[in-house]
Amino acid sequence: MEDKKLTEKESLELISQMICNTRNRMEDNKGIPFLIWGYSTVIVALTVWYMVTTTQNYYWQWLWFGIPTLSYIAWLIFNANKKKKENPHVKTFVDRVIGHVWMVFGISGFLVSIMAIIYRMPILFIILLTMGMATAITGLIIRFKPVAISGFLGMALSLLCFVVQGTDSILVFAGAFILMMVIPGHILNNTSRKR
Amino acid sequence: MFKELNPLLHSELRLGIISLLISVEEADFVYIRQQTGATAGNLSIQIDKLNNAGYVEVTKSFKGKMPCTTCRITPAGIDAFEEYVDALKSYIVK
Numbered sequence: 001m002e003d004k005k006l007t008e009k010e011s012l013e014l015i016s017q018m019i020c021n022t023r024n025r026m027e028d029n030k031g032i033p034f035l036i037w038g039y040s041t042v043i044v045a046l047t048v049w050y051m052v053t054t055t056q057n058y059y060w061q062w063l064w065f066g067i068p069t070l071s072y073i074a075w076l077i078f079n080a081n082k083k084k085k086e087n088p089h090v091k092t093f094v095d096r097v098i099g100h101v102w103m104v105f106g107i108s109g110f111l112v113s114i115m116a117i118i119y120r121m122p123i124l125f126i127i128l129l130t131m132g133m134a135t136a137i138t139g140l141i142i143r144f145k146p147v148a149i150s151g152f153l154g155m156a157l158s159l160l161c162f163v164v165q166g167t168d169s170i171l172v173f174a175g176a177f178i179l180m181m182v183i184p185g186h187i188l189n190n191t192s193r194k195r
Numbered sequence: 196m197f198k199e200l201n202p203l204l205h206s207e208l209r210l211g212i213i214s215l216l217i218s219v220e221e222a223d224f225v226y227i228r229q230q231t232g233a234t235a236g237n238l239s240i241q242i243d244k245l246n247n248a249g250y251v252e253v254t255k256s257f258k259g260k261m262p263c264t265t266c267r268i269t270p271a272g273i274d275a276f277e278e279y280v281d282a283l284k285s286y287i288v289k
Binding site for chain 2: 001002003004005006008010011012014015018019021022087088089090091092093095096
């Protein structure tokens with residue numbers, strides 16, 4: 001494009017082309033947040049399950065708070081690699097809405113986790129249900145069926161935490177996160193790379 | 196009766212920038228350059244003109260050690276764009 005005058009027809013074509021380009025845009029590695037949080041949760045959940053079942057020491061449950069730490073480290077590593085090449089940045093209304101959805105669900109998940117230290121509550125069920133809701137909402141907003149379906153699947157699987165009792169419910173939790181975040185994260189990444 | 200088209204927006208690159216920013220919350224210089232295919236120098240001049248007119252807000256920051264220029268359309272820019280589109284409509288043959 002140059003600094004040249006346009007005819008009225010060219011102006012209209014340019015406006016629609018620019019708006020269309022942005023609407024159809026899908027960033028590379030769009031599934032990275034799902035993969036980072038998904039893998040971190042699965043790794044920590046399996047570690048907690050293994051340590052608690054082998055040692056019978058419930059202090060290993062404190063490891064759950066390692067999920068945000070592990071995710072943060074993974075995020076820093078991903079960003080450090082990303083900065084090596086020229087990366088365009090654009091933020092749409094949809095990006096802002098999704099950011100706010102996860103902020104609200106993330107804060108509520110964190111508050112419930114803190115309360116679970118003091119009061120007895122089905123914490124795995126609550127976290128799985130809320131994260132499933134956030135995933136389903138994200139999928140519906142971005143109109144990407146695999147993410148929306150896996151979110152609803154996560155919500156349904158949260159009920160299994162009542163069926164499978166005791167420490168083994170952690171395995172249900174880890175399995176649900178693989179279905180709800182890891183698999184759709186990879187699908188999302190592959191789809192954004194193909195576009 | 197034909198309405199007068201805003202001369203600031205009636206240029207290919209400036210209209211491209213505004214049309215792009217109208218549909219996003221914010222975009223950086225690299226993204227705008229990729230989408231418009233303009234040279235960095237020319238793009239910088241046109242963004243400055245839009246910034247001076249109060250149509251675009253420019254924020255300069257750093258991503259690590261790399262400078263980063265982020266642009267977002269202002270309410271005045273949205274009004275100007277809407278007026279421009281309204282004026283364009285008067286040129287469409289009924």
